[in-house]
Amino acid sequence: MIAPGSVAIVGAAETTELGIVPHLSEIGLAADAALNALADAGLKPADVDGLACVGNFRPQALAHYLGLTPRWVDGTGVGGCSFMLHVRHAAAAIMAGYCKTVLITHGESGRSRVAGATRPPEPGSLPGQFEAPFGPVGPPTLFPIPVLRWMKTYGVTEEEIAMVSVVQREWASRNPRALYRDPITVADVLNSRMIAYPFRILQCCVVTDGGGALIMTSSDRARDFPQPPVYLLGSGESVEAQMISQMEDFTTSRAFRVAGPEAFRSAGITHADVDHLMLYDAFAHLPLFGLEDLGFVPRGESARFVAERNTAPGGKLPVNTNGGGLSYTHTGMYGMFAIQESVRQVRGTADAQVGKVEIAVSHGVGGMFAASGTLVLGRERPS
Amino acid sequence: MSAASQRPKPLPTPETQHFWDGLRRGELLLQRCGDTGRAYFPPRPFSPFTGTRDVQVFRASGRATLYSYVIHHRPAPGFTPPYAIAVVTLEEGPRLMTNIVDCPQTPEALVLDMELELAPTPLDEEITLPLFRPAKGRAS
Numbered sequence: 001m002i003a004p005g006s007v008a009i010v011g012a013a014e015t016t017e018l019g020i021v022p023h024l025s026e027i028g029l030a031a032d033a034a035l036n037a038l039a040d041a042g043l044k045p046a047d048v049d050g051l052a053c054v055g056n057f058r059p060q061a062l063a064h065y066l067g068l069t070p071r072w073v074d075g076t077g078v079g080g081c082s083f084m085l086h087v088r089h090a091a092a093a094i095m096a097g098y099c100k101t102v103l104i105t106h107g108e109s110g111r112s113r114v115a116g117a118t119r120p121p122e123p124g125s126l127p128g129q130f131e132a133p134f135g136p137v138g139p140p141t142l143f144p145i146p147v148l149r150w151m152k153t154y155g156v157t158e159e160e161i162a163m164v165s166v167v168q169r170e171w172a173s174r175n176p177r178a179l180y181r182d183p184i185t186v187a188d189v190l191n192s193r194m195i196a197y198p199f200r201i202l203q204c205c206v207v208t209d210g211g212g213a214l215i216m217t218s219s220d221r222a223r224d225f226p227q228p229p230v231y232l233l234g235s236g237e238s239v240e241a242q243m244i245s246q247m248e249d250f251t252t253s254r255a256f257r258v259a260g261p262e263a264f265r266s267a268g269i270t271h272a273d274v275d276h277l278m279l280y281d282a283f284a285h286l287p288l289f290g291l292e293d294l295g296f297v298p299r300g301e302s303a304r305f306v307a308e309r310n311t312a313p314g315g316k317l318p319v320n321t322n323g324g325g326l327s328y329t330h331t332g333m334y335g336m337f338a339i340q341e342s343v344r345q346v347r348g349t350a351d352a353q354v355g356k357v358e359i360a361v362s363h364g365v366g367g368m369f370a371a372s373g374t375l376v377l378g379r380e381r382p383s
Numbered sequence: 384m385s386a387a388s389q390r391p392k393p394l395p396t397p398e399t400q401h402f403w404d405g406l407r408r409g410e411l412l413l414q415r416c417g418d419t420g421r422a423y424f425p426p427r428p429f430s431p432f433t434g435t436r437d438v439q440v441f442r443a444s445g446r447a448t449l450y451s452y453v454i455h456h457r458p459a460p461g462f463t464p465p466y467a468i469a470v471v472t473l474e475e476g477p478r479l480m481t482n483i484v485d486c487p488q489t490p491e492a493l494v495l496d497m498e499l500e501l502a503p504t505p506l507d508e509e510i511t512l513p514l515f516r517p518a519k520g521r522a523s
Contacts, residue, residue, distance in 0.1 A: 016428035077505070116415045126411050129403075130425050131480045132391035133512055134469075135462045145470055149451035152495050197454035197465070197490060273396050337438035 005381035008222035008229035011041025011215030022210035025115035029211040030107025050099030052086035070253035072099035079366025084373025087233040100157035107211030108331035130139035146250035154300030162189035172323025174352035203284035212336040234267025246369035255372035263374035278338035341375035390461035424477035445501030447471040
């Protein structure tokens with residue numbers, strides 16, 4: 001096992017513009033983010049010898065576009081949490097000596113669709129045979145399918161779930177780059193346009209263009225960079241099922257239950273140590289499943305925990321302080337933005353800074369509960 | 384709601400052909416692990432529980448209960464909104480995605496754990512979809 005804090009994030013940045021960026025293609029957004037992260041770390045492209053990315057461009061496309069000659073590449077693509085896995089894999093590669101300086105980058109033209117691609121499932125694939133014929137049209141029709149079962153199991157009300165969107169809009173109002181910043185109420189959420197019952201449009205993520213990038217290196221070198229290092233203390237990853245219909249239990253994510261505890265164990269931390277939490281929220285139930293499956297609250301109590309403002313500004317466990325996928329941004333693969341906010345909070349530079357953050361957890365989901373990655377980040381390297 | 388021809392059409396593979404052949408005859412075929420006796424879905428020529436290739440195809444009862452669903456309110460090829468996209472638990476254990484026919488597509492009519500039965504619904508000459516309807520005598 002890699003000792004907590006052996007590897008650090010020494011550069012982090014989002015694209016110059018975020019939200020509606022029709023003048024850049026997907027690979028252009030990824031490159032813009034990469035150049036910004038390199039500048040943040042005081043590096044040039046030639047300093048990078050490891051590359052990880054995911055999306056409609058492969059590592060070979062991005063390496064050539066940026067003029068890189070990597071000695072290590074990772075194109076792991078398990079959906080929006082792929083970047084959490086990239087960070088974890090990069091840490092292993094750096095510690096193995098495969099590379100010294102890793103660039104992890106994301107760009108997606110989710111809204112403007114400039115040189116992006118969305119394809120229906122291949123008709124012979126398992127989702128093509130066993131889900132597509134029944135009318136799902138993308139994530140809004142698939143991801144919320146477990147919600148009614150979870151609500152019935154724990155007696156959760158629609159009003160309680162609606163508070164997730166309300167609280168995250170409060171956080172978004174403190175972030176100038178958030179797509180939506182005007183306050184909303186529970187009534188606004190419940191009266192917004194029905195998309196896929198029980199979820200309305202204010203319970204579905206925004207759809208945006210943008211990207212982000214990270215630079216990682218060994219902590220022994222991390223002090224040589226202009227920004228304070230953000231240390232990787234622990235991490236976890238897993239996958240469950242590509243098809244949500246085959247998820248073993250609609251009230252809990254197995255991938256979350258593997259990745260989360262592994263991240264906590266490898267970091268040697270407990271829940272009480274966590275000052276700040278990002279829970280990937282493509283849809284409003286995801287932070288709730290995250291709170292329960294990562295063990296922050298007992299099963300069935302997450303919605304009330306949020307409704308009682310524990311995750312809101314001033315609450316004891318600040319969650320999704322950028323406004324999340326619901327209000328800040330969601331290009332399609334949001335995990336990079338969750339990590340970016342974790343890094344800002346640990347550095348102390350977030351727009352909605354929650355005080356001194358010693359330990360931040362960034363938890364991602366991929367596909368429809370198909371994959372998960374969890375990172376524990378820290379301000380100090382454990383001695 | 385009937386299966387309209389604009390629906391995305393599944394393309395059987397060698398591993399799944401028997402499943403689609405069965406539905407054309409009105410039969411829902413599952414497979415059973417030779418080691419554990421447990422039924423599984425989707426079709427594959429080995430057990431996801433133990434990896435054994437000793438597996439049997441058998442005809443399921445067609446009885447199921449409603450596990451969860453969404454009601455989609457936007458247009459989709461081959462569907463008239465609002466329509467429910469459901470996941471049902473088969474009596475034998477496995478779950479599958481489906482649509483619930485012969486039933487209003489409303490939260491009031493679609494009650495979790497309600498009993499359902501197979502409604503094989505031809506899409507064309509090759510493909511019959513495993514849709515479900517409220518079990519006879521128990522319809523809401």
